[in-house]
Amino acid sequence: MKLIKALVALLVVAGLVVPAVAIAEDRLSLSGEMRVRAFHVDVDSADNTETWANQRLRIAGKIAVAEGVSVTFRTDITEGTDWGDSSSFGSGFGNPERSNGFGHARGGSQQQWDRAHLDITKGIFSLRAGQQYVGTGGVWAVDTQDSGLRVDVKTSVPVTAYFIVDNNNAEAGGADFILDTDEDSDTYLEWIENPDASDNTSGKSTNDAYLWGVTVAPKFGEASTKFFYAGYDDGREKNVTLLGASANMALGPVNLFGEFDYFTGDANDAAGVDAFGTQLMLDGSMAATDMITVGAQFFYAEGDDEDQQYVLLGNGFNGWDPINDVGTSLSNEEISFNRPFDFTGESAGVIGGNIYGSFKLSDALTLGAKAGYYGVEEDAITDEELTALAGGLVYSVAENTTFQLQLQYWDLDEADDDVFAAGSGIFVKF
DSSP states (O other): OHHHHHHHHHHHTTTOSSOHHHHSSTTEEEEEEEEEEEEEEEETTTTEEEEEEEEEEEEEEEEEEETTEEEEEEEEESTTOOTTOOOSOOOSTTOSOOOOSSOOTTTOOOEEEEEEEEEEEETTEEEEEEEEEEEETTTTSEEEEEEEEEEEEOSSSOEEEEEEEEEOSOTTOOOSEEEEEOTTOOEEEEEOSSOOSSOTTSOOSOOOEEEEEEEEOOEETTEEEEEEEEEEEOSSSOEEEEEEEEEEEEETTEEEEEEEEEEEEEEETTTTEEEEEEEEEEEEEEEOSSSEEEEEEEEEEOOOSSSEEOSOBSOOSSOOOTTTOSSSTTTTSTTOOOOSTTTTSSSOOEEEEEEEEEEEOSSSEEEEEEEEEEEOSOTTTOOOEEEEEEEEEEEEEETTEEEEEEEEEEEETTTTEEEEEEEEEEEEEO
8 A cells, every 4th residue: 555655646746845755654645536538519509519538537635744734735637638639728618629738648648736735723723725725605606726825713603714816916918027228228127017918018006816705604503504705806907795695404304505695896897897696596305215305496696787797706616507416427517507697698697496306226326307497587688598407327336436427408598509418427436
C-alpha cells in the first residue's frame, strides 16, 4: 500500500518542493474516481446529431501534517477531452471541436488542478486557505471554485464565513508593467494597475473582484435551517447582494425542503441595469415503501423585461440540474439543461415543477424517472414553455463500480425545438 501511495504521490506532486518520501506514508489518504462516458444528442430543428465519448480520472489526496493541520489537493486527468479529438480548444455541446485543451494522448497530456488548500483547526475554529469550493443552500445560490479564505465556527449554531478573490486586477488583459518615456526621453518601467481593455495606459482604476458571504445554520427541533448572506463586487459596474434561507425537515417517511433567495444590486451601474432575482424552490418526497420513493418539486422566479436576473453568485463550478436529476451521475454532465429559474436565459423567470420517482428493483439496480413542465413568469419577454422527461438507471457491477444510463427529452414550445439526449458511463470510485 505504501508503494502505491508513493507512486501516486510522485505523480501528483511532481515539481513541488515537498519531498515525495515525506508524504508517501500513512499520513497521505487518497480517493478518487474514474469515469468513462458516452453521449448522444439529437436536436430536431437543427437536424443536428452528435455522438462522442470522453473520460476523467480524478485523484484527491489529504496530507495530515500535524494534529489539526492538513493539506488537500485534487486533480483531474484527461477531463473534457473527447476520444479522437486532438483540437486545442472547444466550448461544449454544439461545437464540433469539443476539447477544452486539457490534453489528449496525441497532443501531450496535461492535468487540471481544481483544489489545493490547507486546513487548520483549533478548538471550535477552522481555517481553510487556498483554492477551494464554496457553495451554500440546496439550490447552490452561491456556487464557485476559486481561491480565498474560509472560516468555520463549530458551536451549537454553526457559522461559516468566506472571502474569495474572483479576479485580481487586469480584468481586461493588459500588461501590469509598461515601458514609458518621460519628457527628457528617459525610458523607465511604470506600474499600471488594472489597464482598461481599450487602452492599456489608462489604468489606475480599481478593478479587483471579490465574493464574500456568511452562513448561519441553526437547528429547530426536526428542522435544519440555513440563513445566508453573500455579496459580489467586480470593482466596476457590478455589485450584487444575495439574501437567502433554506429549511429541511424529515417527518418519518416524508422529507420536506424549501429555499428562498433574493438578489439585488447593480448588474451594470453605468448602463442603469439593476440586478434582481426572487426565487423559490419547494420539494416534498415520501418513501412509499422500502423500494419506492416519490416526490414533487415546485420552482418560482420573478421575471423582468428591463433588468438582469441573477440565479447564483460565482462561476457555477458545481452546477445544478434538477430538471434532469434522476439519481445518476450523468444529470449534471454534458447533457445538462442547467438551472430552471431562468431556463430561457432572457431574465423571464419561471413558474413550473416536476414529479419524480426512484425505484430500487434490487440491491444492484435502481431506476429513476422525472416529468416536468416549466413556463415563464414574465410573458412580456417570451411565451416559452418547456416540457422535460428523463429516466435513468444505476446498476452495481461490483463494489464501488456502477454502470449508469440516462435518457431525456426536451420540448421547447416557442422555439419549436425537440431535443433527445442520452448518456451512459462506467464509474469506478476508489
